[in-house]
Amino acid sequence: MLKLLAARIVGLVPLLLIVSFLTFLMLHLVPGDIRDIVLGVDATPEQYEELGDKLGLDDPFVIQYGRWLFKAVQGDLGTSAYNSQTVVDAVLDTLPVTLSLTFGGMLVGVLIGVPAGVWAGLHRGSLVDRAAVLGATVGQALPNFWIAIILVIPFALWWQLLPATGFTPPTESVVEWLRSVALASVALGTSASAALARQTRGAVIDVLATDYIRTARAKGLPERTVTFRHALKNAAVPIFTTIGFQVNGLLGGALIVEQVFGLNGFGSLAIEAVRTQNIPIMQGVVMMGTLVIVAVNIAVDVAYSYVNPRMRPA
Amino acid sequence: MISLDLLLGRRAVRTFAVCGVLSLAACSQRETVDAPALPVADAGQTVRFGTPSPMVTFDPHVADTGPQFSTYLTLVYDGLTSINPDSLSEALPGLATSWTWPDEHTIDLTLRRGVRFIDGERFDAHVAKANLDRLMELKGPRINTVASMYAAEVLDPFTLRLHLHFPDPRLLPNLGGSPGLMVSPAAFDNEDLDLNPVGTGPWRYDRARSVLGEVLHFVPNPDYFDPAFRDAPAVDVHELTNNRARLNALISGQIDIAVVGPTEAAPARDQGFAVSQRANRWFGLTILDRSGDLVPEMGDPRVRQALGFAVDRQAIADAVYFGYARPTSQPMRPGHIGHDPELEGFFSYDPGRARALLDEAGIDTFAFTVPVTASSIPQYEAVQAYLRRVGIDMRIEVIENGSIAALARSRDYPVNTIGYPNFDPDSRHPAIWSVTAGFNPFGYEDERLERLAAEAIESLDADLRHRNYREYFNIVVKDVLTLVYLQIDDLVVYDANKLTGVRVGRFIDPLMRDIRLRSLPVAAAAR
Numbered sequence: 082m083l084k085l086l087a088a089r090i091v092g093l094v095p096l097l098l099i100v101s102f103l104t105f106l107m108l109h110l111v112p113g114d115i116r117d118i119v120l121g122v123d124a125t126p127e128q129y130e131e132l133g134d135k136l137g138l139d140d141p142f143v144i145q146y147g148r149w150l151f152k153a154v155q156g157d158l159g160t161s162a163y164n165s166q167t168v169v170d171a172v173l174d175t176l177p178v179t180l181s182l183t184f185g186g187m188l189v190g191v192l193i194g195v196p197a198g199v200w201a202g203l204h205r206g207s208l209v210d211r212a213a214v215l216g217a218t219v220g221q222a223l224p225n226f227w228i229a230i231i232l233v234i235p236f237a238l239w240w241q242l243l244p245a246t247g248f249t250p251p252t253e254s255v256v257e258w259l260r261s262v263a264l265a266s267v268a269l270g271t272s273a274s275a276a277l278a279r280q281t282r283g284a285v286i287d288v289l290a291t292d293y294i295r296t297a298r299a300k301g302l303p304e305r306t307v308t309f310r311h312a313l314k315n316a317a318v319p320i321f322t323t324i325g326f327q328v329n330g331l332l333g334g335a336l337i338v339e340q341v342f343g344l345n346g347f348g349s350l351a352i353e354a355v356r357t358q359n360i361p362i363m364q365g366v367v368m369m370g371t372l373v374i375v376a377v378n379i380a381v382d383v384a385y386s387y388v389n390p391r392m393r394p395a
Numbered sequence: 396m397i398s399l400d401l402l403l404g405r406r407a408v409r410t411f412a413v414c415g416v417l418s419l420a421a422c423s424q425r426e427t428v429d430a431p432a433l434p435v436a437d438a439g440q441t442v443r444f445g446t447p448s449p450m451v452t453f454d455p456h457v458a459d460t461g462p463q464f465s466t467y468l469t470l471v472y473d474g475l476t477s478i479n480p481d482s483l484s485e486a487l488p489g490l491a492t493s494w495t496w497p498d499e500h501t502i503d504l505t506l507r508r509g510v511r512f513i514d515g516e517r518f519d520a521h522v523a524k525a526n527l528d529r530l531m532e533l534k535g536p537r538i539n540t541v542a543s544m545y546a547a548e549v550l551d552p553f554t555l556r557l558h559l560h561f562p563d564p565r566l567l568p569n570l571g572g573s574p575g576l577m578v579s580p581a582a583f584d585n586e587d588l589d590l591n592p593v594g595t596g597p598w599r600y601d602r603a604r605s606v607l608g609e610v611l612h613f614v615p616n617p618d619y620f621d622p623a624f625r626d627a628p629a630v631d632v633h634e635l636t637n638n639r640a641r642l643n644a645l646i647s648g649q650i651d652i653a654v655v656g657p658t659e660a661a662p663a664r665d666q667g668f669a670v671s672q673r674a675n676r677w678f679g680l681t682i683l684d685r686s687g688d689l690v691p692e693m694g695d696p697r698v699r700q701a702l703g704f705a706v707d708r709q710a711i712a713d714a715v716y717f718g719y720a721r722p723t724s725q726p727m728r729p730g731h732i733g734h735d736p737e738l739e740g741f742f743s744y745d746p747g748r749a750r751a752l753l754d755e756a757g758i759d760t761f762a763f764t765v766p767v768t769a770s771s772i773p774q775y776e777a778v779q780a781y782l783r784r785v786g787i788d789m790r791i792e793v794i795e796n797g798s799i800a801a802l803a804r805s806r807d808y809p810v811n812t813i814g815y816p817n818f819d820p821d822s823r824h825p826a827i828w829s830v831t832a833g834f835n836p837f838g839y840e841d842e843r844l845e846r847l848a849a850e851a852i853e854s855l856d857a858d859l860r861h862r863n864y865r866e867y868f869n870i871v872v873k874d875v876l877t878l879v880y881l882q883i884d885d886l887v888v889y890d891a892n893k894l895t896g897v898r899v900g901r902f903i904d905p906l907m908r909d910i911r912l913r914s915l916p917v918a919a920a921a922r
Contacts, residue, residue, distance in 0.1 A: 112798035120536045126833065131534065164452045164589040166607060174606055237647050245643035246635060248609070343640035345609040353449060353636065356796050
């Protein structure tokens with residue numbers, strides 16, 4: 082296990098280098114100029130030039146990237162281009178919001194998708210199976226931001242059971258934290274649950290058709306043991322793969338859903354940073370996003386090795 | 396039921412659970428700030444304001460004068476003068492209570508006595524001079540609005556003299572913006588001044604409870620010099636960039652007042668919220684290719700006039716802006732310097748006349764491209780449809796937000812769609828219509844404009860200034876150097892049962908200093 086972790090961490094270094102370079106490059110290719118935002122429409126050419134010199138905007142791209150990288154390897158991701166807020170502070174302020182939504186969405190997805198998929202797989206061709214397949218198709222077709230907009234109307238505006246906007250950290254109040262992310266989690270989790278239901282159903286059907294399940298039944302093992310101990314444990318590998326994909330997808334989806342709920346997460350930070358050409362913040366967002374995705378992938382690998390000993394590294 | 400223990404094993408479940416809780420707890424640790432504890436007001440005693448404008452910096456000398464200024468800076472700082480929301484050319488008293496002009500190149504300011512910053516420092520002429528020196532050294536984004544001033548001199552502890560390169564009638568009103576806000580000199584070198592304001596204003600920023608990007612808390616400054624602020628409520632500013640999210644927060648009772656667009660104003664009104672509005676901006680086409688270098692047809696004023704007569708302004712005001720806009724033909728709104736009532740209806744909806752002007756110019760049809768940001772597409776698509784009816788093919792090219800100003804400075808498009816607030820013509824001339832203006836990339840020159848502006852900019856004679864600018868805008872409108880279709884309202888919706896004194900200011904948002912609670916907070920009532 083340690084070998085696996087060490088290999089992943091070593092592999093992370095070139096990955097971060099490539100991601101940081103490509104992000105820096107893309108941000109430079111985006112049309113627009115931070116000087117227009119800082120100086121406004123009345124700026125004189127002299128002001129334009131002075132600010133460019135101050136921010137080093139006229140230096141060659143490689144020099145600008147090198148300057149950023151030199152500081153980054155020393156652990157200094159810099160400060161916002163507009164004030165002295167450090168990139169690390171900006172990222173750490175917003176990370177709990179997006180992680181809460183992502184894992185909340187995943188929880189909703191697993192709680193709905195996996196049981197529905199298992200039930201449909203165990204009762205293939207039944208009415209429940211057909212309903213699950215239909216529900217999964219619809220769930221995957223609906224955009225999560227649209228679901229979010231629809232959910233807000235009854236739960237936040239009509240009945241005012243849940244807040245329409247804002248985030249409460251779990252350290253302040255666990256109940257309020259759950260309330261603040263509930264709607265967004267359901268909105269995000271709907272498509273995840275649909276994907277998980279389809280994948281789980283397929284995996285269960287495949288496993289139930291294998292020889293060792295037939296053998297287990299022939300040996301007279303109770304159906305419950307056959308299902309839970311043999312079938313589901315083996316069906317779990319593709320389910321974990323789907324969960325890994327879905328977590329990454331939910332991170333992206335959270336960026337949009339945050340807007341609907343006025344949440345100050347990664348998405349809001351990223352959109353504002355792109356809008357204002359705030360390159361240090363954008364680099365920080367992408368770097369942290371990369372780390373989160375790598376961490377999720379490592380967690381999925383670890384989970385594989387638990388459910389299937391053959392996948393453990395030698 | 397499926398058991399995770401069965402699927403993964405108990406050890407794995409425990410490991411994942413512990414990791415999850417620890418990482419979430421670690422991530423939930425917000426920045427701890429070493430700041431004094433300030434009193435916390437409950438929601439009923441707080442004005443909860445939803446704004447689309449994020450807090451950028453609390454250092455006024457490097458801040459813009461816009462929503463950033465009016466939403467955040469005016470809460471915690473006082474200026475030498477104050478902006479008069481109803482007049483572009485008049486300043487109201489601030490930390491300077493009065494002023495005189497000993498000659499055209501000198502202004503003497505009499506400063507308020509008994510004012511202290513929140514760190515205990517006293518305000519006097521030495522402090523004011525130090526602030527202005529810092530402003531001129533830092534050269535922030537608004538330095539060009541006070542460019543006439545080259546030195547400040549202390550005459551006595553409460554009299555400050557400003558020395559000017561040229562007579563500047565705009566200097567005093569401009570000192571009511573971010574350049575004139577006073578910072579405690581003891582905080583000049585604070586590395587976190589941009590996140591931790593030290594002013595004399597009616598409110599103190601509660602940094603310890605605030606989260607940038609989410610909500611910023613302000614509590615009344617108990618030592619504020621003006622007794623009119625003894626009943627000032629606490630203020631929470633919620634940064635909500637999405638229009639729909641702000642409306643939802645308002646309807647669900649999470650905030651009391653919000654900046655909205657026309658799409659959100661109608662549903663808010665239907666829900667019983669009051670609407671305050673002010674015509675602060677205009678919508679139209681900024682003609683860049685005024686000589687026809689890029690699109691030859693654009694060089695003919697008759698063709699440019701056809702662009703004006705072809706469009707039904709009222710229909711766009713009703714359909715796209717839901718009535719929160721009014722047809723006009725000129726950039727300046729009624730009551731502002733340079734506004735000419737006779738120009739108001741210069742362009743009427745007359746497609747026949749538009750077609751006749753094109754025929755007169757010998758043009759059957761022609762095409763040009765405009766860059767448009769995504770949020771402005773509906774209104775420009777409406778213009779596009781009207782122009783098509785008279786044979787003009789206006790092609791819309793969707794561009795990234797934030798790139799419109801750079802494109803207006805380029806020679807890539809004959810027309811730009813950049814929107815301007817109704818600022819003073821003194822600053823608009825060098826930005827848009829002067830031969831050296833950034834938004835005149837083809838270098839079109841009209842000597843009449845240069846002369847009229849040069850005379851007005853450096854004159855203290857209000858009549859001359861008004862006369863010159865009225866003539867100036869007659870040229871701009873009739874030669875169609877800029878085509879204005881509508882005056883657009885900035886809108887604020889609010890809970891009138893809770894708040895009073897709500898008025899939209901000059902920069903999108905409400906005049907925060909004027910807002911009061913209908914029922915006084917208990918502590919304030921006791922005072």
